Amino acid sequence: MGIKHRRSDRENPTYASLPYPDGDGDVDIERGVCSDVVIRALHQQGGDLQKLVHLDMKANFSSNPHHWGLTKPDTNINHRRVPNLETYFKRHKIEQPVSLHARDYLPGDIVSWRLDNRLPHIGIVTDRYTREGRPLVVHNIGSGARTEDILFLWKINGHYRYFSQ
Structure with missing residues (x-):
């Protein structure tokens, strides 16, 4: 079954003018991708x-x-x-090896995927885990930010550690 990409009025990929420099580079928290x-x-x-x-x-x-x-x-x-x-x-050399082992993904790691329809997707590993030991990931795929068990749902395209642990 899996999680399907379902665009809602909360997910808004449209172009938005954002203040620069010294803006926050962000769209309204109720919208976004x-x-x-x-x-x-x-x-x-x-x-x-x-x-x-x-x-x-x-x-x-x-x-x-x-x-x-x-x-x-x-x-x-x-x-x-x-x-x-x-x-x-x-x-900027923050890339980590892509792995199929949950233990290799630390809280705060950024993971990117290619969905089944080849669209790129990105999320952040949390410090919460499934009963089986997989870290949950916070992401937005059409219903606002959610924390879900998706780490190995799609093909991982990139694994990044922005801040050292």
Whole structure:
């Protein structure tokens, strides 16, 4: 069965103008997509992905994903796109090995997947576990932020440790 991607009025991937610099790089907490969960969590820890991803893309624009036809970085949206976050995390060497062992994923780790329909998805490992020992993950796949047993539900595309444990 599994979790299906069901877009609701709470999940809003539309383009939004966001203050930059010195904004919070975030859409309203009642709206947003999976990347907004990561953006909010890191912002609470002092990380400004809007600024960091923008500066990184500005310095390395030609080596970033170009799925969206942009000709230059856009501070309003680039940090909200999972492939851009994956590129940023890899470039800044916070990538961890992808593993099929739950013990290799620590609370706070960021995990990205490709859903069954090949869409990118991202979430954060929590400090809560299933009875079987799998860590739960907070993510948003259409119904607002949820904590669920999804770590191994889809093909893991990336595993990142933003802050050292």
